[in-house]
Amino acid sequence: MSENQASAGPAIVVERLVKRYGDVEAVAGLSFSVPRGAIFGLLGRNGAGKTTTLECCIGLSKPTSGSVRILGLDPTSARDFAALRSRIGVQLQSTSLPEKAAVGEVLELYAAYYGITPRAAEMASRVGLEGKLDRQIVQMSGGEQQRLALALALQHDPEVVFLDEPTAGMDAFGRRILWAEVEALRAAGKTIILTTHYIEEAERLCDTLCVVQRGRIIAEDTPENLVTRYGGDATVCITADGFSPDDALRGLGTWAKAKDEWQLVTHGEPGLALAAVVTHANAISATVRSLDMHRPTLEDAFIAVTGETIGEGE
Amino acid sequence: MNVLRMFAVQTRMNFLWYFRRDGEMMFWTLAMPVFFLVLFSFAFSQGPSGRSATFLVPGIIGAQVLSSGFWGVGVMLATFREKHLLRRVYLTPMPRWIFFASLVAYRVTLLAVQAIILVTVGSLLFHVRITGNPVAVLIVLLLGTATFVSLGTIIGALAKTTESANNIASILTVPLAFISDAYIPIDRFPHAVSSALRLLPSTQFIDMFRGVSVDGASLASYGVWFAVLVAWTIFGTVVSARTFRWV
Numbered sequence: 001m002s003e004n005q006a007s008a009g010p011a012i013v014v015e016r017l018v019k020r021y022g023d024v025e026a027v028a029g030l031s032f033s034v035p036r037g038a039i040f041g042l043l044g045r046n047g048a049g050k051t052t053t054l055e056c057c058i059g060l061s062k063p064t065s066g067s068v069r070i071l072g073l074d075p076t077s078a079r080d081f082a083a084l085r086s087r088i089g090v091q092l093q094s095t096s097l098p099e100k101a102a103v104g105e106v107l108e109l110y111a112a113y114y115g116i117t118p119r120a121a122e123m124a125s126r127v128g129l130e131g132k133l134d135r136q137i138v139q140m141s142g143g144e145q146q147r148l149a150l151a152l153a154l155q156h157d158p159e160v161v162f163l164d165e166p167t168a169g170m171d172a173f174g175r176r177i178l179w180a181e182v183e184a185l186r187a188a189g190k191t192i193i194l195t196t197h198y199i200e201e202a203e204r205l206c207d208t209l210c211v212v213q214r215g216r217i218i219a220e221d222t223p224e225n226l227v228t229r230y231g232g233d234a235t236v237c238i239t240a241d242g243f244s245p246d247d248a249l250r251g252l253g254t255w256a257k258a259k260d261e262w263q264l265v266t267h268g269e270p271g272l273a274l275a276a277v278v279t280h281a282n283a284i285s286a287t288v289r290s291l292d293m294h295r296p297t298l299e300d301a302f303i304a305v306t307g308e309t310i311g312e313g314e
Numbered sequence: 315m316n317v318l319r320m321f322a323v324q325t326r327m328n329f330l331w332y333f334r335r336d337g338e339m340m341f342w343t344l345a346m347p348v349f350f351l352v353l354f355s356f357a358f359s360q361g362p363s364g365r366s367a368t369f370l371v372p373g374i375i376g377a378q379v380l381s382s383g384f385w386g387v388g389v390m391l392a393t394f395r396e397k398h399l400l401r402r403v404y405l406t407p408m409p410r411w412i413f414f415a416s417l418v419a420y421r422v423t424l425l426a427v428q429a430i431i432l433v434t435v436g437s438l439l440f441h442v443r444i445t446g447n448p449v450a451v452l453i454v455l456l457l458g459t460a461t462f463v464s465l466g467t468i469i470g471a472l473a474k475t476t477e478s479a480n481n482i483a484s485i486l487t488v489p490l491a492f493i494s495d496a497y498i499p500i501d502r503f504p505h506a507v508s509s510a511l512r513l514l515p516s517t518q519f520i521d522m523f524r525g526v527s528v529d530g531a532s533l534a535s536y537g538v539w540f541a542v543l544v545a546w547t548i549f550g551t552v553v554s555a556r557t558f559r560w561v
Contacts, residue, residue, distance in 0.1 A: 060401055060561050086407040096398040100334035105327055112323035113406040115316040136334075 009072055011036045011160050011191035012057060017066035019052050019215075026052040028215035029066070034193055034208075039186055041206035042195045043302070045310055049215035050195035051093055054164050057193070058090055070160060086114055089158030091149045093165045097137045103148055104133030107155060114156035123151040128177050142169040147177060154181065161185060163194035167201060179205065197310055203298045211305050219305045223298055230304045231296025234270030237263045238277055240286035249280055260289075270295050320408055324416040332420060347374045347428055348435050354497060355440055367440030372527050373496040375429045376458065376520035380490055382421045383462025384469060384483040390417070391470025392479035395559065404560035418463055425459060446526045450533040454526050454540075458519040461543050464550025465515075471557040490516045495524075515546045 012034040019027040027049045034040040042050040055061035057068050059075035071087060073080035097106055107120035124130055127147040137145060146169055153161060163182075167175045182205050185192055196202050202209055203223045211219040211226070219226060233253070239261045249255070252273045253266035266273045274293045281288050302310055333340065351370050358366040394400045403413060436442035444451065466483075473479035492498055494516035500508040511517050518539040525531035533540065 058405060060404070082407070085405060088405075090405050092398075092402065094398050096402065098331045098335070098399060100331045101327065105330060109323050109327050110406065112316075112320045113408045115319075115407075 009069075010034055011038070011071060012040070012193060013067075013069045014053070014057065015067045017053065017056055017068060018064045019049075019056060019061060020064045025215055027056070027063075030212070030215065030217055031066075032210055032217060032220065034191060036191050037186075037189045039182065039192045039194070039205055039207045041202045041209045042193070042212050043197070043199070043202045043206075043209050043310075044195075044212035044306075045197055045308070048212040050212050051164055052215075053212070054162055054193070054195055058088060058162055059084070086156065087159045089153035089156065089161045091146070091153040091161075091163045091166055093168060097145070097148070099136070099138040101137050102133065103129055103135050103140075106137075106148065107133075107151060110152050110155055116156050119155070123155050126154075126177075126181070127151045128173060143171050143174045146170055147174055150178060150181065154185075158190070160191045160193070163192065165195055165197070167196070167198065175201070199297075199299045199302065199310060211302060213306045219301075226301045226305075227296055227298055230301035231298070232300055232304060233265045233267050234273070234296060235263055235265050235292075235294045236270055236273050236277055237261055237290070237292040237294075238281065239289040239291075240281045241289070242284065243281055243286040245277075246280060249276060252276065317409065317412065321412050321416055321419075324408070324412060325419045328416055328420040329423075343424070344428060344431060347378055347432055350374055350497070351432060351435060352439070367436050368442050368528050369499060369524070370497070371432050371436040371442050372524040373520055375425075375432055375455075376494070376516075376523050377487075377491040377496040378425060378428050379455070379458045379519070380462050380494075380496075380516055381483075381487045382425055382459065383464075383466035384487050386421050386424070386466070387417060387463045388466030388469030388473075389476065389479045389483050391467065392473045393476045395470075395561075396476050400560045414467070418459070421463065422456070422459055425455070429455070442528065444527050445530050446528065447533070450526045451523075453533065454519075454523045454536075457540070457543055457547070458523060461515060461519060461547045461550065464547050464554060466550075467554035467558065468550055471554050471559065490514070493517075495520050515543055519543055 010033045012032075014033070015031050017027050017030045018025065030049070030053060032040070042053060044050050052061060056063045057070060057075065059081045062076055068075055070084055073084045075081050075084060101109075103124055104120045107123050108118045111118035111120070120133055121130075124133055127150050129135070129144065129147060129151070132140075132144075135144075137148075140148070146166070150163075150166065153163070163178075166178050170178065179201075182192060182194075192205075194205065206223060208220065209223055209226060210217045219230060221229065243262060245255050245262065245264070249264070252268060253264050256263050256265075264273060264277065270293050274291075278288070278291070299310070336343070351367065351374055354370050355367045391400070433442065433444055437444075469479055469482050469486075473482055490496075493500065493511050494514055495511070496516075500511050500517065503511070512521070522536045522539050522543075525536060526533055
């Protein structure tokens, strides 16, 4: 494949990827493709096979079968991997740096690895570690170490960025920093693939999401489409003295009554249904005791697709 | 240029990081060989003796070369893998040999400091004289370091955990120091035993080092052993390169 062809194709192509550890099939035939400039998420519980998939993409794990191409290069080939390493940036879940290394020293060393001008102070302040260049790894919180790992992944301005559970162990401050960096990478046209078990993060950051369960992709779409396709119907619940739906309201969906509460399950826009329900209650002078609307969320879609909550995993 | 800079920065960081880490241990690393020298010099000869110290100074330096390769490099690499330090480095474009070269640079410098201290103490207390050609002495010391670093790297490659690397290194280093002519002259053993022990690369290295440093022998007179150590080094390097795992 020529250089030009290679640079025109998708950033990441994974085909029928299988990774077995003994009898355990961590990844069970998984295929996806990430166009350049996209932000792609693997969403699933811990142990679903997300990290293994990512490790196969960056050459840390050798696929049992199937193929991986990053920027047209094969990470299992020594020559391709050598060409690839300077073009990707990686934040690993289990990042470990020498305990006695200081922030500024690590950034300087990694600048040397990539042959770039050191910009330790700038990188440190980008990840909220300004003024902490002398801080040693052993003195840092887990979140601070994660932010340093992010800086190491981004310092050399890579084309493709791999983030494995990037906000695990981070506080709200760390999450805001990571999210801002992802937005900056999006604006710069970089490709990002990230794994997460945080629904909110997946929804907020990713253009395309794959729901991964037991080593397989069981749904793939934009976050909005996943909600529309799998999230189910919206509900409106009202408790009001003397309330009962009229024919117009019955046309909006299915009504059910439990104790004093009426519940409407509607396929339509729940905001409009809510307005109609309130208008009707007022028209018949029913005093509203409680009112609740639930629009389907990505979490509903996740539960519908996987049959389980995302929780903290096994 | 980039490669030189990588090597320079990596080596500087090795010194900064491992010195900080080994801070408390550094005293013992430097003091223990001196303690052995003084203790054994008295023990072997009912009083301070130039002869036994002249035997011990190169012997103890040689034993330090062994433990530097097996512990300092072998066990350290297993620890680095277990702590996931290696996999992070593996993902960078740094050429693999730079990582090992800078580790060796760190170890060689420590060995040089140990050797200087031992020779100084030996010459002040026991009138030990390094009479050999300094270039030949240095060549033998570097070859020995290369041999035992390359063999130690095999431990780092094959041991699954730090614990097993530790066990392998202990089993090798401690007995070898006693049967390789480092602390005890193996000529005191029956001839068949000492001849057999001279087949060990550790014995060959220590005898050769003692020969060229204090016994006034020429490097040429050790031509065969020199070649054998080169072969061991090639063997260690090839096996390490084939079996080393970064992940």
